[in-house]
Structure formats: C-alpha cells, structure tokens
Amino acid sequence: MLTSRRFQLPKLYDVSRGLYRCTLPFHFHVGRLRGKQASASDDSPEGEKEIEFRLHKSKGQHLLVNPRVLDNILREADVRRTDTVLEIGPGTGNLTLKLLEACRRVVAVEIDRRMVAVLLQRVADHGSQQKLTVIQKDALKVEFPQFDIVVANIPYGISSPLIFKLVYGESRFRSATLLLQHEFAKRLLANPGESEYNRLAANVKLVADVTPGFKVSKRDFLPIPKVDSSVVTIRPKAQIPDVNIAEWLAFTRTCFGKKNKTLGATFKQKRKLAEIFRTSMENEMNKECSVDGYRDNQNISDKDDSSEEDTEEPTEDCLPAHAVESEISLFREKIIRVLRSCGFEDKRPSKLSNGNLLHLLELLNDAGVYFRDCRKPQAENHANAML
Numbered sequence: 001m002l003t004s005r006r007f008q009l010p011k012l013y014d015v016s017r018g019l020y021r022c023t024l025p026f027h028f029h030v031g032r033l034r035g036k037q038a039s040a041s042d043d044s045p046e047g048e049k050e051i052e053f054r055l056h057k058s059k060g061q062h063l064l065v066n067p068r069v070l071d072n073i074l075r076e077a078d079v080r081r082t083d084t085v086l087e088i089g090p091g092t093g094n095l096t097l098k099l100l101e102a103c104r105r106v107v108a109v110e111i112d113r114r115m116v117a118v119l120l121q122r123v124a125d126h127g128s129q130q131k132l133t134v135i136q137k138d139a140l141k142v143e144f145p146q147f148d149i150v151v152a153n154i155p156y157g158i159s160s161p162l163i164f165k166l167v168y169g170e171s172r173f174r175s176a177t178l179l180l181q182h183e184f185a186k187r188l189l190a191n192p193g194e195s196e197y198n199r200l201a202a203n204v205k206l207v208a209d210v211t212p213g214f215k216v217s218k219r220d221f222l223p224i225p226k227v228d229s230s231v232v233t234i235r236p237k238a239q240i241p242d243v244n245i246a247e248w249l250a251f252t253r254t255c256f257g258k259k260n261k262t263l264g265a266t267f268k269q270k271r272k273l274a275e276i277f278r279t280s281m282e283n284e285m286n287k288e289c290s291v292d293g294y295r296d297n298q299n300i301s302d303k304d305d306s307s308e309e310d311t312e313e314p315t316e317d318c319l320p321a322h323a324v325e326s327e328i329s330l331f332r333e334k335i336i337r338v339l340r341s342c343g344f345e346d347k348r349p350s351k352l353s354n355g356n357l358l359h360l361l362e363l364l365n366d367a368g369v370y371f372r373d374c375r376k377p378q379a380e381n382h383a384n385a386m387l
C-alpha cells in the first residue's frame, strides 16, 4: 500500500504520481467519492473499498508527508491545550491529526469534499471526531467562527487574499502559523529597502508582526511541487496606527503600482492623477453631503460586497461632470508641493517605512488629496487591495 520511499506513512497514505489511494468503509464514503475523479476496486475486504482519486494542482493539493516537519510546525505555532485552532485546507488530515492531539478543538475549512471524506474517516479512526468541526467551503468565502490561532499548510494560490482576510478581518486571534511558498514568504518578510519589499508586506506589517520560521523542502510533499516552502508566523499587533484602513490600502496601491518609480513620477502620471483627482473631489463632496462625515476605520468590517451598482458614475450633484485640465494641473502642483515639503518627491515607496508612508498620507489628506473610492463599500475597497 505504501508508495513513498522516504517516509514511513500511516496505512491510509498512498500518494503516488498525483493519485491518492486509501481504504474507506464501503457504506460510509465510497458512494460520494465515486464518479469522474474517484474510482473503487472490488477486491478489498468486505465492508471496505479501496478508492483512488486525483490530486488537483489547481487546488494546491500537495500533501505534507514528513512527520518531522509536521511536528516542527506545531512547535513553531506554540499550540496551547486550551486553543481552538483554525486550519485552512486540512486535506487528508496529516496536520489535523497532530493538532487534535495538542489543542482543545480544530475547525477545518476544506473546499474539496473528497478530502473531507478522507479526513473525517481518519479522524474517526483516531477517535478524536468530537474535537473536530469541518466546514466544507471555500476559505475565502466563508465567515470563520471564533478561533485562537491558525495553523495551516494552505493552498499557495490563495496566500495573498487569505492573509489579507485574516489580518484585516473581524476575527481576533493570537497568531497564524502558515506554510507558504518560499518566495512568497520572503516577500512577506521583506523590509523597506530590500528588493522583495512590496505592497503586501507594507499592508500586512501595518497591522501585524511577521516572523520567519524555517524552510521546508519540496521533497517533504507528495506529489512533489516545483517550489520549496517556508513557515511564517503572523501576529496581529495589539495597537494599530490611527488611519482610515480603506484610505491606507488605496494609497499603498497607488504608491506601489510601480514600486521602483519615485513618488514624484508616480503622481505625475496623467491617468493616475486624473483618478486621484476624481476620488479626492468625491471624498470632499461626500464629507460635505454625508451626515456622518467621513467614515472612520471602525467600518473596515463592512461586509457588503455588491459591486455593480456601486461602480456607477457619480451623480452630477456630487461631482462636476468634467475635470478641467487646469484644475488637474493645479491639483498636481499641490501634490508635488506636499511631496517636496517632506522630502519624498525623489523617494521610492519600496524604500519608505510605514511610518514615512503614514506621515505622507496624513499630509496629502490634509491637503484634500484622497485615494479610496468612496462610492464603493469598504469591503470592496479592501478586497482589491492585496491583489
């Protein structure tokens, strides 16, 4: 049954060339797993079926099969007996079984029902089903229940939006220990001035501390992926800067659009300038029109993600139909004056700390320059921010 030459794997593991093979009770799961992607053979003991299904690269289905690495991840995550652990993408449960032994409860969010079936069976065999809640959904679309920490070998394709959802979401948690693609982890860990520093790092570090763990070889996974991985721990900050989050995210999107351009050059681009001019006018109008005034960053959890009606052109009484060229020209001069006043005109965003960027944003806002699209709900402003 075992195909891995490197590791002694429990009975259920049999991953070879992208196929997952295992034995499940006939009545319990096989029916659900049959079909296009699963097959069953009839020569297993009575009451059981050996099933086989293909692992999908598109869903990042590379299973971590080295028990030493699994143990090291648990150690790195500092799991406590009293913790509820959120695991994104439990797959067939290699990490889940270890987590169940170390904590009070595991909430596992898995998109693939075939994986869920195997996971449930393995956890039942392990005798710890009472401690497991499985949510069979897309982790990006589901509202997470309360949890203390995240420990997960996530599908790498959703790293960026998932981290964003965690650090800018509603849930309060102690830490997230994640296995990430090594190159992605390097970008997340980068500091201003380093070549990998980017908008993702700036945005995450505004609200969380990120610490490196250890590197994991691609040979520790089955099927073997093309890239190595790294463990990283993200800890939300107790105190975050007093800034409108939607505004900050839109601002960093502008600054890091071409991260190696100087800020002076970025703010001279005609299209960019026209866009900022428009949002600034709208924000100013909005401030005057709105009873509540400018929405503060307590609204970052706004869950409305409708898009169509919010992207309509603004009505005439909120925005002049045409921005006259000379007005935009004056607007550009205003921005350049602000950049000069703090000595940032020739600076590149990738070399500035978040403290510098926050200072610049404050000066620009004071001068009536705004970045977030006030026609869109906060959630939508956020959803685009890391992509």
Ligand SMILES: C[S@@+](CC[C@H](N)C(=O)[O-])C[C@H]1O[C@@H](n2cnc3c(N)ncnc32)[C@H](O)[C@@H]1O
Residues within 6 Å of the ligand: 059, 060, 061, 062, 063, 064, 065, 088, 089, 090, 091, 092, 093, 094, 095, 109, 110, 111, 112, 115, 137, 138, 139, 140, 152, 153, 154, 155, 156, 158
């Ligand atoms: C890299 S595998 C990890 C499996 C397991 N944790 C392990 O270490 O062996 C990623 C898992 O995430 C699941 N997955 C992919 N996209 C997902 C999504 N959007 N939401 C939840 N789970 C997802 C895949 O089906 C797969 O089981």
